[in-house]
Amino acid sequence: MKLGDISVGMVELMGRAVSALGHDPQPLFGQYQLDDLKLRSPDARISIPRFMRLGHACIERFAIPWLGLEMGRQSSPGIHGLAGLVAQTAPDIRSACKAVTEFELLSSFNARGQSQFAIEQGEGVAHFYSISPYNAYNLFVVDSVLGGWVQMLRWLSGRDDLVKRLEFEFKAPHYLEHYDHYFSCELRFAAERNAVVLHDWALDLPSRHRCASTHQGLKQLAERELERVRLGLSFREVIERAIGPLLKGQTPTLDMIAHRLNMAPWTVRRRLNAEGISFQQVMNDTRRDLAVSYVRDTTLTLGEIAYLLGFGSTAAFQRAFKRWTGQAPGRFREEARLPK
Structure with a gap:
């Protein structure tokens, strides 16, 4: 599960704002491979972490907090x-x-x-x-x-x-x-x-x-x-999207997710079983995927990430991350930022 994405229309808006404040955003946009063709595409998206880095780069480059x-x-x-x-x-x-x-x-x-x-x-x-x-x-x-x-x-x-x-x-x-x-x-x-x-x-x-x-x-x-978007999701993806907002500071239960979706817990379990997966597997996989994205794509501290993923302590998160990836999160972040 990814952290999210947003229409490139928001990038166009960012460029409009930078220009209104008296600066030229195009050279910086070029560094992020955001050319006119991509900004005109009706279906193009930019990941949330990349959008935030672009905004921060504009703020830093042009001194416009x-x-x-x-x-x-x-x-x-x-x-x-x-x-x-x-x-x-x-x-x-x-x-x-x-x-x-x-x-x-x-x-x-x-x-x-x-x-x-x-x-x-x-x-x-x-x-x-x-x-x-x-x-x-x-x-x-x-x-x-x-x-x-x-x-x-x-x-x-x-x-x-x-x-x-x-x-x-x-x-x-x-x-x-x-x-x-x-x-x-x-x-x-x-x-x-x-x-x-x-x-x-x-x-x-x-x-x-x-x-x-x-x-x-x-x-x-x-x-x-909207219905087309929702129908395009597997039930597993529906559960992942319900888990994400509830992770902050806690571990969501099956009952909590069922309530959020206005379903009976046994219905959630049955539909996941039909896709060959359990609720606990979806929970673990969602935490793992978000953990990798947070460590790789954001500047959040390990303690902040642990809280956002519902771990009781930073140490517990570090142990889980090493079990998932084979590396400590600090080392994983360092290697992810090395020049390719």
């Missing part, structure tokens, strides 16, 4: 792919927010989770899943996602007052002063979640770009595409 904030400002419905177009033509703000999160899988997948939209005490909350622990490589991701949602709301409503509050899991960063240039609402750092909280009165506001017939057509297309 607030890159994600500018990405949010430069965002548009088309960047979100089919989900964005469904949202753009939706009748109201509530429906638009639901569309962006409901069809997110059509343009991105992350083993850590999926965005959600919910009503809490009358207020709309667009919730971006946790990607902690935070470091120089991933702060811009949260900035760009929340900023993009805010920009979407501006686009749909023609107003800048729909958002009541923005919540960020990470502590206020060193570029804190830049947030005031991009947002006009309350900001909460070191919060329990990453979220855009809308005023209760904002949910029923009509969209300026609503079109009932086009919306229904696009929504039906998105639903068919």
Whole structure:
């Protein structure tokens, strides 16, 4: 199981933001083999670790730690792919927010989770899943996602007052002063979640770009595409994707996974048996594959990786990793980074 991937549309957005900040991203993109042909491909994806390294490289090269904030400002419905177009033509703000999160899988997948939209005490909350622990490589991701949602709301409503509050899991960063240039609402750092909280009165506001017939057509297309994606997964892959978001700090049980999938535990077991594999095998293989990706493709410490994979201690993770790969994780990381 890989950490995830994302549409190259987000790379195009990154380039747009870098250019808006007065720099030329093309030489750097070339180093990552991201040419115009690939950026025009409707099905092209970039892995999550590679996307984060590219963003960090832009931040370092051009000294723009607030890159994600500018990405949010430069965002548009088309960047979100089919989900964005469904949202753009939706009748109201509530429906638009639901569309962006409901069809997110059509343009991105992350083993850590999926965005959600919910009503809490009358207020709309667009919730971006946790990607902690935070470091120089991933702060811009949260900035760009929340900023993009805010920009979407501006686009749909023609107003800048729909958002009541923005919540960020990470502590206020060193570029804190830049947030005031991009947002006009309350900001909460070191919060329990990453979220855009809308005023209760904002949910029923009509969209300026609503079109009932086009919306229904696009929504039906998105639903068919989402079903096609899901039907293309084996049941083992379905279980892997359910395990990933639940691993943080714990080892998910069969009952937990069954509950997440709204299935009976015996149904999960039976369907896995039909594919010739057990739940425990899927759990072990998922942890192993994610462990290799985390060690090879990220800068997370071994302790952080151990926590994200549900191990009780770093030592327990190191023993498991050596059993899986024949190497200690530190040595594996060193060799993976040697010039090929």
